[in-house]
Amino acid sequence: MGSGPSCESPPVENPFTEDSVEARLYETIAQLQSPRTVSEIAARADCDRQTVREYLQSFVSLGVVIKHRNEPPTYERNDAYFEWDTVKTLAHEHSLAEIEEHAQTLLERIQEYQDRYDAETPDDVADTTAESAEADLAGWRAARSELRRYEQARQIRLSKSENSA
Structure with a gap:
């Protein structure tokens, strides 16, 4: 199937007139x-x-x-449509500095997870550890997903800066 459910999907903003x-x-x-x-x-x-x-x-x-x-x-x-819509909204509503600052915060959070579990990704965490750290692994996955969106928003902002220069 094309999209499938995703626990990492961002909240969706409805672009239509209320109650239409x-x-x-x-x-x-x-x-x-x-x-x-x-x-x-x-x-x-x-x-x-x-x-x-x-x-x-x-x-x-x-x-x-x-x-x-x-x-x-x-x-x-x-889900790809809603993901891209979220990225465009991030790029539109936040400055490049805000996007980069939040991306840095996410990178630090991800690094903390990597250090804590001595693993590169949540999927690399041993099964025995994974069961007791389910909430951490979900948070780690969410931070990685959010970082991808912020990196895409950063690219949009950078391309806008280059086009206006």
Whole structure:
């Protein structure tokens, strides 16, 4: 499948007017953890099935959802779209200095985990240790994921600086 659920997904900001059909569908899609039919999405969003079907086609075109052509067709959120949207928002809402400062904080946090567990990544931690350190490993993975987003936002900011110079 294209996206699949992710415990590392960032919070999603809804770009549509509050309480519009688009907003309800977008919010519903953002919360999907697995593929759903039009009927299931319509029930969750409290919308007419035909209206949902029409908007889902637009959302597929925009890359917000992935359509699976089973019978009946199912739709799932495209985590890559939401990830990229988060990166663009970070780059837009924060200065280069703020992005770099937060990235440095994340790098330090990751280094602390690496030192504590004598491992390069959470996946390198021994299974016996992993069971007792589940919360740390989840925090470590989250910090690595967040750092990737901040590094991408930094690249956007740097390219904007170069283009305006």
